[in-house]
Amino acid sequence: MKKQEVLIATLGVSPQIVTICLDLLAQQTVQVEEVVSIYTANRQVKTALAQLDAELQRMGGPVHRPVLIGNDKKVVQDFLTADDATLLLQILYREVKCQKDMQRRVHLLIAGGRRVMSAYALVVAQLLFDEHDHCWHLFSDFWQNDRSCKMHIEPGDYAVLVPVPVLRWSPMVMRDAELAFGDDPWQVIAHQQELQQRERDVHLQAFLKSLPRAQREVARLMAEGLDNNAIAARRHTSPNTVTKQVSAIYAEWRVFFGLPENAPVRDRIVSELAGYFARHPDG
Incomplete structure (x- = not known):
């Protein structure tokens, strides 16, 4: 019809x-x-x-x-x-x-x-x-x-x-939200944003698990806002070693999220991982 x-x-x-x-x-x-x-x-x-x-x-x-x-x-x-x-x-x-x-x-x-x-x-x-x-x-x-x-x-x-x-937005998710929240668009939007954040956190967790242990620890320190020299001091290692580890983290991020080879990613990594660790302190 x-x-x-x-x-x-x-x-x-x-x-x-x-x-x-x-x-x-x-x-x-x-x-x-x-x-x-x-x-x-x-x-x-x-x-x-x-x-x-x-x-x-x-x-x-x-x-x-x-x-x-x-x-x-x-x-x-x-x-x-x-x-x-x-x-x-x-x-x-x-x-x-x-x-x-x-x-x-x-x-x-x-x-x-x-x-x-x-x-x-x-x-x-x-x-x-x-x-x-x-x-x-x-x-x-x-x-x-x-x-x-x-x-x-x-x-x-x-x-x-x-x-x-x-x-x-996802039609199945939106239909569930409409039934739950009726005519309140703000609650529907908040529900969708919460689900999107959960999905993003699943990807971030998988990214962190893809890193070797030393790189995961460096990534956590990056999320705290530390630069390479501060990370090296915190980990009692050389700045050159940290630079190599950070470069490896950049490369893995680009591959994992399908970004161009030379895409600048540090600010995005710091921002996203800072939020992730705030929501999941145990990583």
Whole structure:
């Protein structure tokens, strides 16, 4: 059975972005059933929303459902605080998750509104998208000089939908997190980050085990922030010996993690192993 298609758009002061996107999707034989506009209570944005709603009604569809960024305590007029951005993330997450729960294919248009809206929309796409969903940006400027009237593509106009790559997180892990944490995107993100750190620690542990004992001890001292001379003094050995051991650690790191032969790695090794030993003092 073919999935229904929904367009979720971050809306700014240019309603044409949405109607042009619909025109271009129609050229791809995509039939959008519903448009969800994510908007702020800014006066100009509300004017654009009314224009979009009127145009979609004139077209005879698709169904238009505006979603205001806010809750029972606050309505966002512009993004001025971290709380405003948090509300935006929650709204975007809730709306995309709702569509995914209904087994719809989501087209996420991030060309409108403030930049923070595009950035947080991409975060939500990473959390919830599967291979059937699409994130779009719009390149078009023909309507700029006639914002109030020109809502659609005409012959000779330049407009193109550009697919935005979405690096999705593990779908199985994300589904478990969605079930556990419901509509709280911050908890879902924290859960995913915790799992990613655990996976990284497994790789770091395997790397350390791949080193000879003397090199493991040098690596631990590197993680403490010691330079080669300080490591040599601590281990009662020559700086030349430590230099050779450190070079061997660099080489093994590059091979283990698939890096180019001459890639600079010391800062990364120190940073990652410092965190690893802080979490696992016994190594």
